[in-house]
Amino acid sequence: MPVNLAAPDPSALHPVAGLELGTARAGIRKPGRRDLLVVHMAEGARAAGVFTRNRFCAAPVIVCREHLVASAGAIRALVVNTGCANAGTGAQGLASARQTCVDLAGLLGCEPSAILPFSTGVILEHLPLERLVAGLPAALDDLAANNWAQAAEAIMTTDTIPKVASRQATIGSAQVSVTGIAKGAGMIRPNMATMLGFVATDAAIAPKLLQRWVQEAADESFNRITVDGDTSTNDSFVLVATGAGALRVADEASPEAGELRALITAVARDLATAIVRDGEGATKFITVRIEGARSETEAAAVAYAIAHSPLVKTAFFASDPNLGRILAAIGYAGVDDLEVDGIDLYLDDVHVATAGGRHPDYREEDGQRVMKQAEITVRALLGRGSAATTVWTCDLSHDYVSINADYRS
Amino acid sequence: MPVNLAAPDPSALHPVAGLELGTARAGIRKPGRRDLLVVHMAEGARAAGVFTRNRFCAAPVIVCREHLVASAGAIRALVVNTGCANAGTGAQGLASARQTCVDLAGLLGCEPSAILPFSTGVILEHLPLERLVAGLPAALDDLAANNWAQAAEAIMTTDTIPKVASRQATIGSAQVSVTGIAKGAGMIRPNMATMLGFVATDAAIAPKLLQRWVQEAADESFNRITVDGDTSTNDSFVLVATGAGALRVADEASPEAGELRALITAVARDLATAIVRDGEGATKFITVRIEGARSETEAAAVAYAIAHSPLVKTAFFASDPNLGRILAAIGYAGVDDLEVDGIDLYLDDVHVATAGGRHPDYREEDGQRVMKQAEITVRALLGRGSAATTVWTCDLSHDYVSINADYRS
Numbered sequence: 044m045p046v047n048l049a050a051p052d053p054s055a056l057h058p059v060a061g062l063e064l065g066t067a068r069a070g071i072r073k074p075g076r077r078d079l080l081v082v083h084m085a086e087g088a089r090a091a092g093v094f095t096r097n098r099f100c101a102a103p104v105i106v107c108r109e110h111l112v113a114s115a116g117a118i119r120a121l122v123v124n125t126g127c128a129n130a131g132t133g134a135q136g137l138a139s140a141r142q143t144c145v146d147l148a149g150l151l152g153c154e155p156s157a158i159l160p161f162s163t164g165v166i167l168e169h170l171p172l173e174r175l176v177a178g179l180p181a182a183l184d185d186l187a188a189n190n191w192a193q194a195a196e197a198i199m200t201t202d203t204i205p206k207v208a209s210r211q212a213t214i215g216s217a218q219v220s221v222t223g224i225a226k227g228a229g230m231i232r233p234n235m236a237t238m239l240g241f242v243a244t245d246a247a248i249a250p251k252l253l254q255r256w257v258q259e260a261a262d263e264s265f266n267r268i269t270v271d272g273d274t275s276t277n278d279s280f281v282l283v284a285t286g287a288g289a290l291r292v293a294d295e296a297s298p299e300a301g302e303l304r305a306l307i308t309a310v311a312r313d314l315a316t317a318i319v320r321d322g323e324g325a326t327k328f329i330t331v332r333i334e335g336a337r338s339e340t341e342a343a344a345v346a347y348a349i350a351h352s353p354l355v356k357t358a359f360f361a362s363d364p365n366l367g368r369i370l371a372a373i374g375y376a377g378v379d380d381l382e383v384d385g386i387d388l389y390l391d392d393v394h395v396a397t398a399g400g401r402h403p404d405y406r407e408e409d410g411q412r413v414m415k416q417a418e419i420t421v422r423a424l425l426g427r428g429s430a431a432t433t434v435w436t437c438d439l440s441h442d443y444v445s446i447n448a449d450y451r452s
Numbered sequence: 453m454p455v456n457l458a459a460p461d462p463s464a465l466h467p468v469a470g471l472e473l474g475t476a477r478a479g480i481r482k483p484g485r486r487d488l489l490v491v492h493m494a495e496g497a498r499a500a501g502v503f504t505r506n507r508f509c510a511a512p513v514i515v516c517r518e519h520l521v522a523s524a525g526a527i528r529a530l531v532v533n534t535g536c537a538n539a540g541t542g543a544q545g546l547a548s549a550r551q552t553c554v555d556l557a558g559l560l561g562c563e564p565s566a567i568l569p570f571s572t573g574v575i576l577e578h579l580p581l582e583r584l585v586a587g588l589p590a591a592l593d594d595l596a597a598n599n600w601a602q603a604a605e606a607i608m609t610t611d612t613i614p615k616v617a618s619r620q621a622t623i624g625s626a627q628v629s630v631t632g633i634a635k636g637a638g639m640i641r642p643n644m645a646t647m648l649g650f651v652a653t654d655a656a657i658a659p660k661l662l663q664r665w666v667q668e669a670a671d672e673s674f675n676r677i678t679v680d681g682d683t684s685t686n687d688s689f690v691l692v693a694t695g696a697g698a699l700r701v702a703d704e705a706s707p708e709a710g711e712l713r714a715l716i717t718a719v720a721r722d723l724a725t726a727i728v729r730d731g732e733g734a735t736k737f738i739t740v741r742i743e744g745a746r747s748e749t750e751a752a753a754v755a756y757a758i759a760h761s762p763l764v765k766t767a768f769f770a771s772d773p774n775l776g777r778i779l780a781a782i783g784y785a786g787v788d789d790l791e792v793d794g795i796d797l798y799l800d801d802v803h804v805a806t807a808g809g810r811h812p813d814y815r816e817e818d819g820q821r822v823m824k825q826a827e828i829t830v831r832a833l834l835g836r837g838s839a840a841t842t843v844w845t846c847d848l849s850h851d852y853v854s855i856n857a858d859y860r861s
Contacts, residue, residue, distance in 0.1 A: 098790040099783030099808075131779045133793075133809025166776020167810055230763055230780065271762040273777075274784035353680040353762070353848075354639055354856055361857030367575020368682075370540045371639065374508030375683035381507040384542075399508075400542025401576055439762075441853050447763055448770030 044203075046328040046417050046437065048320040051192045051207040057220040058188035060245040061085040061287025065185035066197040069178025071171055072126025072164060077197040079175065081182040082121040082241065083151065088285040090118035090159065091253040093261045095278035101130035102140040102170075103160040104279060110144070113156035116250050121159045121241065121281065122147050122179075123198050125226070129162040129170040130276035139170040146176045150183060161239055163200055163226060163277055195224040198239055201446055202228045204321050208313030214302045217289035219246050221306050225314035229323040229447060231270035232351075238318075240265055240280040242310050245288030246303055252295055256304055257282040264311035268435045270322035271443070272351040282307065319435045324442030327359045330420040330435055337428040341378055346434040348376035349421060356439030359419065364410030366395050373423060385426035391419060453612075455737040455826050455846070457729040460601045460616040466629040467597035469654040470494040470696025474594035475606040478587025480580055481535025481573060486606040488584065490591040491530040491650065492560065497694040499527035499568065500662040502670045504687035510539035511549040511579075512569040513688060519553070522565035525659050530568045530650065530690065531556050531588070532607050534635070538571040538579040539685035548579040555585045559592060570648055572609055572635060572686055604633040607648055610855055611637045613730050617722030623711045626698035628655050630715050634723035638732040638856060640679035641760075647727075649674055649689040651719050654697030655712055661704055665713055666691040673720035677844045679731035680852070681760040691716065728844045733851030736768045739829040739844055746837040750787055755843040757785035758830060765848030768828065773819030775804050782832060794835035800828060 062084050069079040084090075092111060094104045111118070122143055129136045144158040151158075162170065185193075195205030209222040223242030231238065248256070261280050292300050320328050331349050336342035349355055352372040358365040369388060374381070388396040393409045396402055413419055471493050478488040493499075501520060503513045520527070531552055538545045553567040560567075571579065594602075604614030618631040632651030640647065657665070670689050701709045729737050740758050745751035758764055761781040767774040778797060783790070797805040802818045805811055822828055 097780060097783035098787065099779045099792050128776070131776045131805065131809055133807050136809065165774070166780060167774075167805070168776070169810075230777075232784075273761050273763050273780065276776075276780050276783060352682050353852070354682050357853055357856035360853065363857065365574070365576075367537070367540045367577075367685075368639075370508045371506060371575060371682065371685050374506035374685060375641075378507065383508050396540065396576070398542050400540055400545065439853060441850050443762070444766050444769065444848060444850050444853060447766035448772065 044326065045321040046325055048204055048317055050204055051195065053189065053192040056191040056207055056209045057211050057222050059220050059222050059243045059285060061088060061285030062243050062283065063186040063188050064190040064194040065182040065187065066190065066193045067178040067181035067185065069174050071124050071174055077193065078125045079178045079182050080123040080194050080197040081147065081179065083186055084119055084283060084285055085287060088118060088283055089116045089248065089250055089253055090281055090283045091116055091257040092279060092281040093258050095275055097274050097276045099131060099276050101128055101162060101277040102132055102136035103129055103162045104277060105137060106140045106144065107159045107279060110156045110159055116253065117157060118159055119153045119157040120147060120151055121161065123161040123239065124175055125198050125200055126164040127162055127168055127170050128164045128166045128277050131167040132169055135169060139172045142172060143175060147179055150179055159281065161279055163198060163239055166276055191222055191224060198224065198226040200226065201323055202226050202321055206314055206317040206321065208310045210306055210310055212302065212306050214290055215299045219244060219288060219290045219303060219306065221310045223310045223314050225318055227318045228321050229270055230273040230275040231268060231318060231322065232272045232274050238275050238278055240311065240314055242307060243283040243285060244307065245285050246290040246292055247286030248284040249293040252292065252300065253282060253284055256307060260308045260311040263308050264315035267433060268315045268319050269347065269350050270319065270437060316435050319437050322437035323446045324440040325437035326440050327438040328418045329359060329437060330433060332420060332422045332433050333425065334431040335425040335427055336430040339430045339432050342430050342432040345373055345376040345378065345423065345425065346432055348372040350434050350436035353439055359438035360440045362414040364407060364414045366390065366410060369421060370396060387424040389422040454730040455734055457613055457726055459613055460604065462598065462601040465600040465616055465618045466620050466631050468629050468631050468652040468694060470497060470694030471652050471692065472595040472597050473599040473603040474591040475599065475602050476587040476590035476594065478583050480533050480583055486602065487534045488587045488591050489532040489603050489606040490556065490588065492595055493528055493692060493694055494696060497527060497692055498525045498657065498659055498662055499690055499692045500525055500666040501688060501690040502667055504684055506683050506685045508540060508685050510537055510571060510686040511541055511545035512538055512571045513686060514546060515549045515553065516568045516688060519565045519568055525662065526566060527568055528562045528566040529556060529560055530570065532570040532648065533584055534607050534609055535573040536571060536577055536579050537573045537575045537686050540576040541578055544578060548581045551581060552584060556588055559588055568690065570688055572607060572648055575685060600631055600633060607633065607635040609635065610732055611635050611730055615723055615726040615730065617719045619715055619719055621711065621715050623699055624708045628653060628697060628699045628712060628715065630719045632719045632723050634727060636727045637730050638679055639682040639684040640677060640727060640731065641681045641683050647684050647687055649720065649723055651716060652692040652694060653716065654694050655699040655701055656695030657693040658702040661701065661709065662691060662693055665716060669717045669720040672717050673724035676842060677724045677728050678756065678759050679728065679846060725844050728846050731846035732855045733849040734846035735849055736847040737827045738768060738846060739842060741829060741831045741842050742834065743840040744834040744836055745839040748839045748841050751839050751841040754782055754785040754787065754832065754834065755841055757781040759843050759845035762848055768847035769849045771823040773816060773823045775799065775819060778830060779805060796833040798831040
C-alpha cells in the first residue's frame, strides 16, 4: 500500500504542446500488459538527460548518451520498454538497443540518433527484440497528447501505482505546462537520476540551460531519495522542452527562468517522492532533514546513513521509537570529527536527544505517538555549520522481502 | 536457525591458565537470565583491544580506552552486561561505567583502571547500575576456568546460540591454548571489531606485539563480516595474554610468533563467522571473495557493495539466481574507472558472467543449484590487479524484519 499516494486523475494532467504519447502491449515479459511506450516530439524539441553512474550501466543508457551528443539534443522520440532492463547483456544488448532506434526511426522518418531508448525490468536477461519492434506500430497508432496516465502505467515494474505529476503556471505572460512520469519502487538509490523519469514542458529552453536544469532538478529530487540503497543500472532522467508553447527562456538571470526552473524542479520532486511513497513494501514515508552540517556532502552522508540503516527502517515499520538506532547511524556516517555532544535529534516536534544522550524531557509516549504516523520527519542538527539537506525514504517491511524474494517468479 | 552452527560442546573448550570466568543473573533487563559476566585474570596478564569507530560510541568503550592506557594493558578483569548498551546515555552513562569498575575493583582488591567494562543491548536507555553492581558478588562466587560456555551465553542479545571457539597447538615445545567468545547477530558491520569479542591465550606476548595482533586479527575476522551494514556503538574486541602458560613470544620474526598469531587469528575468524551464521534471520552463509583488484580497499568496497545490497540478500533468501543484482552492486561500488568487460563472476563453480554479460555456457539450472545451498561463495574477478579480500555475510529474510521490528518488546 503506497503511503498517501493515489492513482492519477487523467483530467488533472496537462498535455504538453508538441508532444504525444502512445503505448502498446508487446508481450515483452508477460502477455496482455501495457509494456511499451513511445513519446513523440514535434520538430524543434530539445532534450537533455542525466544517467546512472553505475559502471554496469544498461545498454540503452549507453545509447542515450551517444544519441544526445550526436543529435545535439534534437530528439524526436523516446522509446521505453518494461519487463527487461537490457543490462548485463554485453554486445548483444547494445546491438538490440541500437536496432530498436533504427526501426523506430524508420517508422517516424527521422535519424536513429534522434531516438532515445530506455529499458527497465530484470537484469542479465536478453531483450526480446522481435516482440518489442513488432509492438512499435501499435504504439504509434495510439499517439495522443492526453495519454500521460497510460504512459506512466506502461513503464511500471514493481510499482503499484502509476506516477505522474503535472503543473501549470503563468510565467511572464505565457501559460506554461510541465508534466512528467516516473517509475521505480526497488533498486532505488539514484546516483544521477532515478530508474526512469521523464519531464516535459512546452516552453523553449536554451540547450545549455536545459542541460544544467536537468542536473539541478535531479539533484533536488531523484538524487535525494532512497528505498534500498541499490543504485540501478538503468537510472535515467530526461527533460524535454518542446518549444511549442509561448514561453522562451534563454537568459538564466531572468525572472522567467527562475520561475520555470522552480516549476520543473517541483514536478521532478513530486515524481521522486511518489517513488518513495510507492517504495517496495513501504508503509511509512520518512523525511530525513539534516541541518548544521559543515557541507552539503556531509549533511547527505549523515542523511543517507539514517535512510539506509535496516535497523532504523525496521523500527519505523514497527512504529517502535527505538531511536538509539538513529544515533548509531549518525555516529557511523563517516564524519570523523563529529562531536556527539553537540547534536540535537528531533522526531517531528519531539526533542529526542541532546548532549550525547536522551533529552531530559523526552517521554517514550511522545516518540510512540510520532512513530505511529504514516509520515514522519527525522531532523538532526549537527551544530557544526550552516549546510543542510533533505533525503526522502521509506521503511523496511516484510513486504520488501517478499517482493524481492519473488520478483522473477 | 543458524547456518551450520551448533551449540558449543563445553568439553571441547580449552581452559586458559591464569583466567577464570563467572556469571550471574542480575536482572538487568529481564529477570532470571544470565546477563552478567566477570572474567578475572591472574596478575601478569596483558590485554589489548580495538573498539568501534562509531562517533556515538558507548560509555564503556570510552572507559575501556582510558583504562588500557592508564594500566598500560595490565588488566585484571573484564565485566560485561547484556540487556543495555549504555550508549547514547551522556554523562550519566559514563558515570555508571566508571562506578561499575570502582565497585568491582573494590571486590577484587585492584585499581579501577585494571578493569575493562563492556555493555550490549538497547541504546538510549540508562544502565540499571544498582542491579548490575548487586550481581557482582554472585559472578565472583562463580569464577572457574571452565566456564567459557556459560560466559558466551551471558553476553547474548538476539543471538540464538552462544559463540565460542577454542584451539590448542604445540608451538616450539610449549602447549598453547587460545579460547574466545563473541556475541552479535544484528547491528553488525564492525569497523575495528565486532559487537563483543574476547580471545585469551595462556602465552605471554610482548605488549607491542599484542596491540598489533589484536588489530590484525580483527582485520582478518570481525572487520570482514557484515549482517546489516550497521556499525554498532559498542564494538569491542579484546585479546588477553595471561602469560600463565609456558610459551613466551617477544620477537615477531620468530617461528613461534607466526604460529601463535595464526592460531589467534583462526579463533577470531571462527567467532566472526559464527556471528554471521547466527546473523538475525540468517538462512544462508555467504562468502564474498573479490580478486584481481588494484588494492585491498577497492576489493573491500566491491565486496561490501554486494554484501550490503538488500536486493542481493533477498535473492539469496529466495534461492533465486537473480544474479544481475550482483553485477549491479559491483557497478555501483564506487570504482569509478571499472571496466565491466573485464569482470568474471562465479557462483561457487558456476561461471555466471563475462565480458559485460551472461556467460555463454551459463544455464539457469546451474545457478539455481548453487543458490539452493546453505553455503555459497560469490567470487568476482575484477581483472585490474592482484589485490583480494574476503567478506562474510548472510541473507536478508522475513525473520530479520520480524526480529528488528520486535526487538524491544
